[in-house]
Amino acid sequence: MIFKSKANKAMDKMEDPRETLDYSYSKQLELLQKVRRGVADVATSRKRLELQLARLQQESDKLRNQAQQALGMGREDLAREALTRRSGLEQQIADLTAQHAALQAEEEKLTLAAQRLQARVEAFRTKKETIKATYTAAEAQTRVSEAVTGISEELGDVGMAVQRAEDKTAELQARAGAVDELLASGALEDVTGTAKDDITLELERLASTSDVELELAKMKAQIGAGPAAAGALEGGAAAAAAAPSAPAAIEPAEVVQAAPGAADPAAAEAAKPEGGQS
Amino acid sequence: MIVRILGEGQYRIAPEKLPDLNEIDREVEQAIAARDEAAFRDALGRLLAEVHEGGTPLADDVFVESDLVLPGPDAGLDDVAAMLDDEGLLPG
Numbered sequence: 074m075i076f077k078s079k080a081n082k083a084m085d086k087m088e089d090p091r092e093t094l095d096y097s098y099s100k101q102l103e104l105l106q107k108v109r110r111g112v113a114d115v116a117t118s119r120k121r122l123e124l125q126l127a128r129l130q131q132e133s134d135k136l137r138n139q140a141q142q143a144l145g146m147g148r149e150d151l152a153r154e155a156l157t158r159r160s161g162l163e164q165q166i167a168d169l170t171a172q173h174a175a176l177q178a179e180e181e182k183l184t185l186a187a188q189r190l191q192a193r194v195e196a197f198r199t200k201k202e203t204i205k206a207t208y209t210a211a212e213a214q215t216r217v218s219e220a221v222t223g224i225s226e227e228l229g230d231v232g233m234a235v236q237r238a239e240d241k242t243a244e245l246q247a248r249a250g251a252v253d254e255l256l257a258s259g260a261l262e263d264v265t266g267t268a269k270d271d272i273t274l275e276l277e278r279l280a281s282t283s284d285v286e287l288e289l290a291k292m293k294a295q296i297g298a299g300p301a302a303a304g305a306l307e308g309g310a311a312a313a314a315a316a317p318s319a320p321a322a323i324e325p326a327e328v329v330q331a332a333p334g335a336a337d338p339a340a341a342e343a344a345k346p347e348g349g350q351s
Numbered sequence: 352m353i354v355r356i357l358g359e360g361q362y363r364i365a366p367e368k369l370p371d372l373n374e375i376d377r378e379v380e381q382a383i384a385a386r387d388e389a390a391f392r393d394a395l396g397r398l399l400a401e402v403h404e405g406g407t408p409l410a411d412d413v414f415v416e417s418d419l420v421l422p423g424p425d426a427g428l429d430d431v432a433a434m435l436d437d438e439g440l441l442p443g
Contacts, residue, residue, distance in 0.1 A: 178425075182358060189360060196412035223414030230357050 089210045090217035094201040097221045101194045104228050104235075108187045111235045115180040118242045118249070122173050125252050126166060132256075133162045139272050146279050155272050165252065172245055179238050186234045190227065197224050353415055354402050358423035361415070362406030372401055372419075383432050391428045399424055 136159035143151035197220065204216050352369065355361045364372075375398040382391035398421065409415070422431050 186358065192411040196410075197414065200412060200414065219416075220414040222416045226355065226416055226420075227360075230355065234358055 090213045091205050091208075091210055093217050093221055094204060097224060098194070098198060098201055101190070101197060101224065101228060104231060105187070105190055105194055108183065108190055108231060108235050111238050112180065112183045112187055114242050115176060115183060115238050118245050119173065119176045119180060121249055122169060122176065122245065125249060125256070126169050126173065128256060129162055129166050129169070129252075133159050133166065136162065136272075139276060142276055143272070143279075146276070146283075148275075148279065151272060151275055158272075165255075169252070172248070176241065176245060179241055183234060183238050186231050190231050193224060193227055352419070353409070353417045354406060354419045354421060355417035356399060356402060356421050356423060357426070361409040361413075361417055362402050363409060364402060364406035368401065368405045371405075372398065375401060379431075383428060383435070386428065388428050391431075395422065395426070395431075396424065 136155045140152040140155040140159070143149075143155060200220055204213055204220070208216060352364050352366050353361055354364050354372075375394055378394040379391060379398055382388075382394050402421065422434065
């Protein structure tokens with residue numbers, strides 16, 4: 074199970090081994106940049122995930138409130154619908170929370186890798202200058218290949234850590250994109266409150282219906298007490314308008330109903346002679 | 352003897368420790384062959400603990416190649432199995 078590391082043979086080609094040191098050092102700086110970018114990328118992904126989680130949580134809380142409101146209005150069906158949607162969201166939240174923890178662990182590891190590499194690269198730079206100052210090109214060979222091999226193993230290790238973090242981040246970004254789409258699709262209401270979902274609309278309709286009922290009940294009470302007693306101009310006018318309009322509404326209906334009734338005997342009479350002939 | 356733990360760095364360890372390491376390493380290999388996650392995690396944990404306890408971390412300015420390279424503590428069974436298949440673990 075114990076692995077043997079692969080030495081980097083690519084650098085042996087250089088004529089002056091001291092050039093190899095500079096080449097290796099430039100590679101180290103490149104990798105250090107890459108690791109730092111990696112840390113920043115992971116942090117960005119993590120923050121995006123945190124924003125999404127907050128939005129999903131808000132949405133979930135809202136659905137729970139809606140369920141309570143609906144239940145208070147005696148609409149168990151609506152409450153059930155809200156809770157069903159909420160359980161779907163809760164599943165998403167649980168998944169994303171687990172991913173968030175994994176990403177955070179990755180970020181910590183990469184941060185440590187960056188610190189370790191930074192210390193190693195700095196030490197290498199000192200070593201490189203010492204070797205260049207102390208040895209001739211011919212003498213430097215062994216020292217150089219030792220140092221370069223030693224650090225390239227480190228680079229390989231850190232390189233793998235960056236790769237792993239990049240893979241995980243890419244995977245998560247695809248996933249985060251899907252959640253963004255879900256949040257935008259209207260399956261979840263935009264938390265800015267510009268769009269209204271169907272449960273909100275239904276609750277508002279219920280609320281306004283009960284407002285109308287309340288207003289009607291008030292008006293009826295006022296009419297019952299008599300227009301004079303109510304005293305309010307508005308109430309009096311409403312009662313006056315309502316009183317004549319009610320019988321008027323019935324009359325046309327009777328007329329319409331009477332019309333087909335009147336036509337029927339005529340049709341029957343018209344049919345009679347025919348029946349008599351046959 | 353120099354041992355690298357991936358993601359951690361290098362340790363210098365007395366050669367006398369090698370038989371112990373080899374013994375635990377055999378258990379890790381068996382666990383991988385058996386796809387036994389629990390046994391794998393346990394054996395890998397003991398293997399790394401052995402290095403941590405018996406070894407001394409190398410200073411930053413010591414640049415030497417490792418004699419052994421071990422996976423890190425959170426390496427997955429599949430990852431390690433893939434590394435074994437690949438034989439050349441560290442890219443050059």
